[in-house]
Amino acid sequence: MSECNTIQAYLDAVAEQIRWKRAKPVVLSELEQHLEDQRDTFASEGCTNAEQLAVEEMGDPVSVGAELDRIHRPKPQWGLLALTVLLALAGAILRVVLTADWSAYYMDIAPERTAMSFLLGCGALLLGYFLDYVRLGRWGRVLYFGVLAVGILMLIFSQKINGISYYTGYITLCYPVVYVFWLYTWRRKGWMGLAAALLGGIPLEMICMFGPHRFSLLMIFVVGTVSILLAAWNDWFGLGRQKSVGVVLLWKLAAAGVTAGGVLLSGGGFQRLAIALHPERDLMGSGYEAGMIRKALETAQWIGTGEWSTAISGRPYETTVPGCDGSALLTTLIYKLGWLPFLAVVMVFGVLVVWLLSRCLRQKSQLGKMAALAVILTLSSQAACSVAWNLGFTLCSSEFPLMIGNLSSVVNMGLIGLTLSVFRGESIAQNLIYNEPLHLPRYRVRIILEKSES
Template sequence: MPERMEQFLDTAMDQVRWKRAKAPLRRELETHLLDQQDACLEQGMAPEEAQAEAVRQMGDPVVVGQELDRVHRPQPQWGLLGLTLLLALTGGILRVGLTAAMPDAIQVSQTVLALLLGCGCLLGAYFLDYTFLGRYARIVYWGAVVLGGLSLIFSPNYNNASYYTRYVVLLYPVAYAALVYALRGKGWKGLALAILGGVPLAVIAMLAPYLLGLVILLVTGALLLLCAVCRDWFGVGKHAGTLALVLLLLLCGALFLRWGLPYFQAQIALLLHPEAEALGRGYMATAIQSALAGAQWLGEGTIGGFFGDSSTPYWMLVPESGRDALLTTLIHHLGWMPFLALMLTVAGTLAWVLVKCLRQKNELGRLVSLAVVLTLGLQAVSSLLLNLGYPFTSGTFPLLVGNLHSILDMGLLGLALSVFRQEKMPLPAISSPLPGPLRRPVVTWRDGELVIALRRN
């Protein structure tokens, strides 16, 4: 690169304040300068003259750089960062405060440590260049599989479930988003690999066993794939891809229902009338419903409903009252109003994240932030159902319940915020291949000639 051009590019890039944006912007301007120079040389100019003319035609480098700086700036996400911290802090205070009188009270020191680590994960992910998920998609995916396998082998078991695998599984939707991204433009093979790629992750979730994690993975995976085929991500044609995927999902759904229907019917019957087995499988639901029946709008409630006559203290009556059923504990001790205010704040935060996610122009950014918002949203819905007396699966409410869970959720949200922060990045960090149908095969047979494409476009 001639010195004069280097000088132009240096001066222009000095005006751009966002360091991460400089390299791609410089590359685009550099290509333009070289194209211009080639054109001048073709017109018969001497090399020196051609360089000078190419630089002259670009305009003032300071103005060029300032204009690019105006367009490309990180978008700070103060609002969402603030809301995340506020919710995590509220969760910490509730965990400690509401369990203080219980024998297995959650320690202040542990909660403070979790909040500090959570803040570290939130800010670490926020300032991270999330595009590494696209650049190292295969490593991310296989790393997630290996981590899940190791956690199955080495993690201690609580309640017949591998304890740490649950946390690893909650990261799987993001790893899966990276995999789907990496298979762009790879045709039917890519779509098949994307579907098959979900299998090892689902198997690990089943081996944990972690039903909620499995449901989150399946729902998120299906939606990510639908998003991808609707935008003809694999290059198999928008309609053909969508039709194939919808048919496959319907088939899986039908098989799932055929085998799982009796189980789900029994579960739903139990959820509708838990008091029929109040001292057996329906105990948790009945206990929660009893606690809710005596709850006040504001202030400490009593135990009503089925266990209304029981003199058992709340924390003995409701299982998991400091963990999965923490929201029921909140309603019981502080009333419905604080609960509703908290739920509205969480719903508002997640809706805000979802709206921003759907507005993303960057494909990887949209897939990653969608995976995050679905992971948190489905956790929230499952936990809400449980705490309202319909415990279909276990459910830790995002940012509020569980020290380790909160750290993980803060890290996930940080990743989504990192996407929004970088939405004005100039170029995708990865050069994208041509969509499938436009891509030339390596070997073709045309008019009796064997054509071997040595250079792929």
């Protein structure tokens, strides 16, 4: 065995054999604990050279390090990476193809801009894939205030369309997972931590209220509620499960009542709901878009282009449905290609979500599981609202992930990459809620726990 007479020298020799940088601190911390326990055992039995005996009993550091290097390696997520890229590529192609013949009446989607967004999305996917989510959790407060500041600056200075900061909607897609990292920084802080966790959602919701879509507010409220309930259930704040969950439920129920009441009583909330359910009541007004969507869907085929080709003023269908190159692009897909291609797109995306969810639920790290779940719920809520909108229920507008929108696809691919980063580091998953590492798989080395009888 190499000359390693102290625990630190032994750990240094083992560290030289481990190639994955993210695995080193986790593995060495666990190994150090084993060595210290063995040293204390020898010391309690009166051995004067307890530390040297401990490292000798552990075995050759080079062999141990090589075995740990074999066990703790990044777990590639090739299948999920490939499916994400293929869906994004299909979305980019469909956006261009479905709008290619509109130049006479409408601004078609620029192929070069769409191609650039696809490449940027692939870059965002890889960036998220190689990020260390545990480090993001440790810097959760900095991350929280950073995205909060970006949202405020975008509300003030970014280009506005009809008085609304259009680009703010893209940064709000990151708010649910950032809120999870915010919750993580307040673990074991008692009542102060729980209060900070609850109040931390308010600034994010306020920014969402001034964004381009009501969907953003709904998303951060729903996903944030699920996240803080899980944190309370896992007793992140050290107050006990029942007490934490009870306080969170009371707070969220009160907040839901206030928010829903404010939305319905101000800005024609009841009228928007009534029109979403029955757009025929105001086809020339606020029900116009929903009415045109439903009219297009009435003549859609299972395969092929629908029969309705003219509408108001004799113009083609595409110019009569607002957002037919954006939020209503799925309606265009149904009308031009048929119901089966639409169902295929939704089903493939459903496979991606179910695959992500199944992997998420198997995670050992509470932080990793909650961060991944926040992303999955964000993607799912976008898809659900988008499908409802494109079927004529125009209450909450959203872009279908990876299929609609250039910038939103870039953001969503980055979020998926972050989720895959959690899965990639599964072999070194830690549970740092109490600053204690989760026990890793037992090393294939011999540790003597009892002194042999002389």
